[in-house]
Amino acid sequence: MNLLLALAIGGLFGTGVHQLLRRSVVRSAIGLVILSNAMNLLLLTTGAYDGAVAAYATLQGTHSDALPQALILTAIVISMGGFSFVLALLLLLSARHRSDDIDRFTELRH
Amino acid sequence: MDWGLLLPLILCAAGVPLAAALGADLRSARAVRIAGAALALLPLAAVVALAARLPEVVSGGAPSLVLPWMPSAGLAFSLQVDGLGLLFALLVTGIGALVVLYSGFYLDHDPAAPRFLATLMAFMTSMLGLVMAGDLFTLFVFWEGTGIASFLLIAHRRDDPAARRAALKALLVTGAGGAALLAGFALLAHAAGGTAFDALRAAGDGLRDHRLYPVMLGLVAAGAFSKSAQFPLHTWLPDAMAAPTPASAYLHSATMVKAGIYLMARLNPMLGGTETWFWLLSLTGFATMLLGAYRGLRRNDLKAVLAYSTVGQLGVLMMLIGQDTAIAFKAMVIGVLAHALYKSSLFMAAGIVDHGAGTRDLRRLGGLRRAMPATFVVALIAALSMAGLPPLAGFLAKETLIATAVHPSDSRAFDLAMTAGTVLAGALVLAQAATVIHRTFLGRAGSAASRAHEAPALMVFAPAIPAAASLVFALLPEPAGLAAFLAQAAEAAHGATVKVSLAVWAGLSPPLLLGGVAMSLGVAVFLHRRRARDLEGGGAPWTWGDRAYEVVLRGVDAAAAAMVRVQDGRLRRYLVVMLAALGGLLVLFGAVPLPEATPGGGVPPGGWVRVFAALVALGAALASARLRDDLLAVLALAASGLSVALYIALEPAVDVALVQVVVDILTTVVLVLALRRLPRGPAHEPRVPERLRGAVPAIAAGVVMAAVAYAALSSRPRESVVTPFYEANAVARTGASDVVGAIVVDFRGYDTLIEITVFAAAGLGVAMLLGAARRGRPAGEARAAATVGVAGPRTSPFLHLLAWVVLPLALMMAATRILYGHDQPGDGFTAGVTVSLGVALWHAVFGLAATRRRLRWARPRALIGAGLVLAMAGAAAPVLAGQAFFSPFDFGHAVGLPLPPGVHFGTAMVFELAICLTVLGSAVHGLESLGGAAPLPAAGKKEDAR
Incomplete structure (x- = not known):
């Protein structure tokens, strides 16, 4: 199971990087989302306990680890915020250059 | 807890906003002058507050104030005033008051005068804190404060590139020294187990025997040497003369450059007395003394002559601290006082000359005694003190210096060298002093003499006070109070009793005779000064510091240029570089070692659904990469995110799964909305080679991440330290299940x-x-x-x-x-x-x-x-x-x-x-x-x- 999960996370990450490095603005943004999904999955599954039930005081049985869950809750929200800001920046840039090709964004070239 | 110690600091600090607030209202030269005079009342009040401490300190007290700052790190804001600290504190505030008064006149036509005055007050606060500090880190904070203020003051004329360069040089040289000092202080505090000077004194022997002693001493000395312009780090000080003259008089001769002297004197009871200490300080000081005495002779700029003679005097003081004998510390405290008095006076007089004659180039000056009689008298008294003639303070300083030199120390050879060196340096300094007076006020009238005019009385008053003081303190028949105070200061540095007498006539003695030799030698040098100049060489040792500084600066520039060339503006290349660096770091720090596969992992109950979820998440992500149509790709992404949510729900982590679901939907909506507004440029379907190039980092990243994930999953701790706390306290403390x-x-x-x-x-x-x-x-x-x-x-x-x-x-x-x-x-x-x-x-x-x-x-x-x-x-x-x-x-x-x-x-x-x-x-x-x-x-x- 660990191996399978590791491969899935690695696969998601690789796909994310692949998308991120593409020239299209949308694809690059999609890559960013896949990357954060992969990382959140990794963080979540490295919790200390393999729970049978969710971490509710009212539920009997082994609880899953509440700590990484609380932390990635924050991570998900922050990456959503960051993602929309980056997307807005990309939109502005593509409007300015009248193209969705990242290689045409030449502001940093000197 | 002596809260009164804060008073002088607060008085000086209050001047910063007051001076800055004047900014908009100083329209006339008169207003600037009045503002300067009014502002000078603050340091004057600080002088009174400090002088009130004299009886207590002279009788051996050391009032202190310790405020907790960061107790968990053992840091405190700590003030303590003993004889040494009080001597410097009185100089800082006393000369400070005069310099502020003088600045108002000097800068009366400068629209940036309020900025200058505010920075000057900020410097005064820092310098006062430095000499009143009771522990290492309080001292360090103020130490850096003086460096920043010095930078701002040197660069006061912002549009002058030379001033900016000089300011940067001073900042970099003393700043690098400050970094070394911080490291040295950290080692000291660690070795002594405390940061207060009291604790360090108690740990003195342990420190000197510590195996890191040479490192500590080296680092601390590097800081002190850079600040006090010791060879070969002295090069920033002559350049710093680009500052307005009040700043030169105050920071770069009377106070800040003595911070290194103060620090070494302060640390002498803890670190001094060893052979390393003796040779390091003696030789550095010796070389600096001769360098300053010789180089000053040749300058054509009035301020440059004074700057080099300051360098020489700083060398003398550093050498004296290295001796670690009672008489040496007596010579040091007298030297500090005498130098501060005559040099600040001379600098301010030089500023008046610059102001009145429009230049400070010695080639264009001369014969100013008629146009500026008052300034002439003041400068003459100060220069006589500098030359070491009786009955002035400088004479006492020179006599005790020579007495220290003939006093037997650890090394016979060095005694001889020091005796010869001090006599020679004394002669050269006398020649410098004579040159300054002769070429400025005497002789034929220079080209600038015609329009020279005397400064207002109050402006001449400022340098007249220290000049008069150097006369009075040597003329008074054995001023016992002052002697006792100086003895107290010397004792704080020496760590043992020091006797100080200030009698000008102490009978016929070897020092007096040697002083006579120095004097006649000095007159000879002055008369033949034109010949002495031919000794200048190109690759002389005093240029080493400058060259090293230039090499380092060029290196930094070259490195920056190389960095900029690597960044070619292609965003995707930046990403690849970042990912490669991340992967490299992971491999470098061994984050990817594959652990032993743990047996019995198997598929947990209900695990097949998880397998399904993981596979769909991956498959949908791959599909979003393959699909040509952007909208379909976004939808595939949504499917991938929902599968991730499903996996999270099976963890089971219901709250996270819910958030993941709504965020996934929101992301999809946002992306679809963005698609609408995206312009369609010319098609850019990647060709095969480009695709392959894109695939390499992707596959590498995927493999590395899979390995990291596998390592993390297999070797994670199975017992959490933190979670049980939350589990146990959730209901009890928050009422949440x-x-x-x-x-x-x-x-x-x-x-x-x-x-x-x-x-x-x-x-x-x-x-x-x-x-x-x-x-x-x-x-x-x-x-x-x-x-x-x-x-x-x-x-x-x-x-x-x-x-x-x-x-x-x-x-x-x-x-x-x-x-x-x-x-x-x-x-x-x-x-x-x-x-x-x-x-x-x-x-x-x-x-x-x-x-x-x-x-x-x-x-x-x-x-x-x-x-x-x-x-x-x-x-x-x-x-x-x-x-x-x-x-x-x-x-x-x-x-x-x-x-x-x-x-x-x-x-x-x-x-x-x-x-x-x-x-x-x-x-x-x-x-x-x-x-x-x-x-x-x-x-x-x-x-x-x-």
């Missing part, structure tokens, strides 16, 4: 507060970037688009009905999430996003304008503001009940409200509501601006792309 919710809202409430603030900022940022924040009516085409709905003009009645039904449902769902968030899955964040999605559906169906008109409550900015204010208020409310900020508090329970079971009216619910409002506002704001039709600015219109 949802542990994750309790962590988010209560235990880590601060985190969440910051998180929603970031989310709010993101929404506001998106709106600002995309221009939806602009008020007013969108024009023409845009208005038409805004009235018919994001989805276009034709929407079916079914969709209208759906929008009408969905929004109330979303609101109800949000309400239950907020009410039961503590015990059931879901929280304020999900609630906020859910409602915002309902509003987004309205945008799509009815259009932005209609939505805004009908849903009057959905005002993004008001919602964000209300949410954040409510969050802060809810967090602060427990404070009223005497509890800590952000502590859980159940109002309903406290008041006795009849509430249904499972509903708690407390801080947690308020916070959930606040989160919901903030998130709703931010999401709606972002969605509105993404869905809007206002055209985005294209290149070439307002701002050029390049």
Whole structure:
């Protein structure tokens, strides 16, 4: 199971990087989302306990680890915020250059 | 706890805002002069406050004040004033008062005078704190403060490139020394187990025998040498003469450059007395003394002559501290006092000459004694003291210096060298002093003499005071109070009793004879000074420091240029470099070693669904990469994200899964909206080689991440340190049975507060970037688009009905999430996003304008503001009940409200509501601006792309 999960996370990450490095603005943004999904999955599954039930005081049985869950809750929200800001920046840039090709964004070239 | 010690510091610090506040009102030269004179009253008051301490300190007391600063790190703000500190503190404030008075006249036509005065007061505060500090780190903070003030003062004439270069040089050289000093202090504090000077003195022997002693001494000495312009780090000081003359008189001769002297004297009882100490300080000081004495002779700039003679005197003082004998410290304290008096006086006189004659080039000066008689008399007295003639303070300093040199020390050879060196240096300094007077005031009238005029009386008053003091303190028949005070200062540095007598005539003795030799030699040098100049060479040792500085600067520039060349502006290449660096670091630090495969991993019960979820997540992600159509790719991404949510739900982590679901949907909506507004440029389908190039980093990243994930999953600890605390305390402390919710809202409430603030900022940022924040009516085409709905003009009645039904449902769902968030899955964040999605559906169906008109409550900015204010208020409310900020508090329970079971009216619910409002506002704001039709600015219109 660990191996399978590791491969899935690695696969998601690789796909994310692949998308991120593409020239299209949308694809690059999609890559960013896949990357954060992969990382959140990794963080979540490295919790200390393999729970049978969710971490509710009212539920009997082994609880899953509440700590990484609380932390990635924050991570998900922050990456959503960051993602929309980056997307807005990309939109502005593509409007300015009248193209969705990242290689045409030449502001940093000197 | 002697709170009175703060008084002089506060008096000086008060001058900073006062001087800065004068800024706008100083229109006339007269106003600047009055401001300077008024401001000088502050340091004058500080002098009085410090002088009141004299009786206590002379009788051996050392009043102190220790305020806790960072107790967990053993840091305190600590002041302590003993004889040594008080001597320097009186010099700092006394000369400071005169310099401030003088600055008002010197800069009376400079519009930036208030800035200069404010910086001068800031320097004074730092310098005073430095000499009053009672421990290492308090001293260090003030030490750096003096460096910054010095930088600003040297660069006062901002549009002069030479001044800026000189300021940068001073900052870099003394700043690097400061870094070494900090490292040395850290070692010292570690070795001594304390930072207070008292503790260090107690640990003295342990420090000298410590195995890191040479390192400590080297680092501390590097700091002191750079600040006090010791060879070969002296090069910044002559350059610093680019500063306005008051700053040169104050910082670069009387006070700041003596900080290194003060520090070494202060640390002598802890670190001194060893052979390393003796040779390091003696030789450095010796070389600096001769260098300054010789180089000063040759300058044509009046201030440069004085600067080099300062360098020489600093060398003398450093050498004296290295001797570690009672007579050496006697010579040091007298030397410090005498030099501060005559040099500040000479510098201020030089400034008057510069002001009155319009130049300080010795080739154009001469014969000014008629035009500037008062300045001439003042400069003459100061120069006689500098030359070491009786009955002036400089004479006493020179006599005790020579007496120290003939006094037997650890090394016979060095005694001889020191005797010869001090006589030679004394002769050269006398020649310098004579040159200054001769070429400025005597001789034939120079080209600048015709327009020279005397300065106002008060301006001459400033240098006259220290000049008179150097006369008075040597003329008074054995001023016993002063002698006792200086003895106290010397004792603090020596660590043992020092006897100081200030009698000018002490009988015929070897020092007096040698002083006579130096004097006649000096007169000879002065008469033959033109021949002495021919000794200058190109590759002389005194240029080493300059050359090293230039080599380092060029190196930094070259490295920066290389860095810039690597960055070619291609964003995708930057990404590859970043990923490669990340991967490299992971491999370098061994984060990827494959652990032994743990047997019996197997598939847990219900695990096949997880396998399914993981495979779908991966498959959908791959599909989004393969699909040609952007919209389909976005939908595939949504499927991938939902599968991730499914996996999370099976973990089981219900709260996270819910958030993942709503965020996934929101992301999809945002991306679809963005697609609408994306311009279609020329096609750029990647060719095969390019695809392959893109695949390499992707595959490498995937493999590395899979290995990291496998290592992390197989070798993770199976017992958490933190989680059991939350599990055990969730119900007891917060009344929440949802542990994750309790962590988010209560235990880590601060985190969440910051998180929603970031989310709010993101929404506001998106709106600002995309221009939806602009008020007013969108024009023409845009208005038409805004009235018919994001989805276009034709929407079916079914969709209208759906929008009408969905929004109330979303609101109800949000309400239950907020009410039961503590015990059931879901929280304020999900609630906020859910409602915002309902509003987004309205945008799509009815259009932005209609939505805004009908849903009057959905005002993004008001919602964000209300949410954040409510969050802060809810967090602060427990404070009223005497509890800590952000502590859980159940109002309903406290008041006795009849509430249904499972509903708690407390801080947690308020916070959930606040989160919901903030998130709703931010999401709606972002969605509105993404869905809007206002055209985005294209290149070439307002701002050029390049």
